[in-house]
Amino acid sequence: EAAVTQSPRNKVAVTGGKVTLSCNQTNNHNNMYWYRQDTGHGLRLIHYSYGAGSTEKGDIPDGYKASRPSQENFSLILELATPSQTSVYFCASGDPGGAHAEQFFGPGTRLTVL
Amino acid sequence: QQQVRQSPQSLTVWEGETAILNCSYENSAFDYFPWYQQFPGEGPALLISILSVSNKKEDGRFTIFFNKREKKLSLHIADSQPGDSATYFCAANTGGLSGKLTFGEGTQVTVIS
Numbered sequence: 001e002a003a004v005t006q007s008p009r010n011k012v013a014v015t016g017g018k019v020t021l022s023c024n025q026t027n028n029h030n031n032m033y034w035y036r037q038d039t040g041h042g043l044r045l046i047h048y049s050y051g052a053g054s055t056e057k058g059d060i061p062d063g064y065k066a067s068r069p070s071q072e073n074f075s076l077i078l079e080l081a082t083p084s085q086t087s088v089y090f091c092a093s094g095d096p097g098g099a100h101a102e103q104f105f106g107p108g109t110r111l112t113v114l
Numbered sequence: 115q116q117q118v119r120q121s122p123q124s125l126t127v128w129e130g131e132t133a134i135l136n137c138s139y140e141n142s143a144f145d146y147f148p149w150y151q152q153f154p155g156e157g158p159a160l161l162i163s164i165l166s167v168s169n170k171k172e173d174g175r176f177t178i179f180f181n182k183r184e185k186k187l188s189l190h191i192a193d194s195q196p197g198d199s200a201t202y203f204c205a206a207n208t209g210g211l212s213g214k215l216t217f218g219e220g221t222q223v224t225v226i227s
Binding site: 004031033035040041042043044045048050056058059090092094095100101102103104105106107108 | 118120146148155156157158159160163165203207209211212213214215216217218219220
């Protein structure tokens with residue numbers, strides 16, 4: 001059974017609308033991450049978290065918020081979606097103390113903003 | 115600015131050949147370099163990794179060669195198989211509790227039989 005799951009897997013949103021992407025992990029990892037993947041850019045870190053109640057800005061946080069209500073769940077929120085946020089979004093979790101720890105990725109959410 | 119760069123963008127090899135994927139970085143503080151493999155429709159998964167104290171890491175048909183002085187590393191896929199067709203990402207981090215990774219742009223590998 002998959003240890004990192006994401007929902008929805010596909011989403012079409014309208015410009016200016018609110019979008020929430022959800023992630024759940026059963027690895028019991030403290031750290032969780034949100035990335036977006038675009039051709040030519042690889043994966044870029046949006047937000048990450050050290051544990052429940054913690055959210056930290058990554059490299060490209062503008063236009064995104066994050067929420068970590070529990071150890072298992074980490075959400076990415078687009079309050080006012082724009083077409084430039086059309087992308088594939090990946091959630092990942094990592095081992096506690098994760099200095100050089102492996103990150104485990106979910107299957108991704110394809111978001112299209114019209 | 116892209117702190118981790120990969121080349122080529124795409125690579126096609128015959129079955130049985132060795133595929134060579136290149137990676138370079140700018141930040142001298144990077145000390146851990148994992149390579150992730152991604153198949154279409156899936157999330158990336160760790161393939162092999164190396165610490166900067168080593169200059170070579172082997173795992174089956176996959177080998178990382180690391181040159182700290184030149185800030186370069188490469189992934190060699192020996193005896194390439196059609197099942198190796200995927201996108202490969204070089205990544206780096208500096209340690210610390212965040213475990214944050216900086217990824218390169220990726221190399222799409224196609225193995226033809």
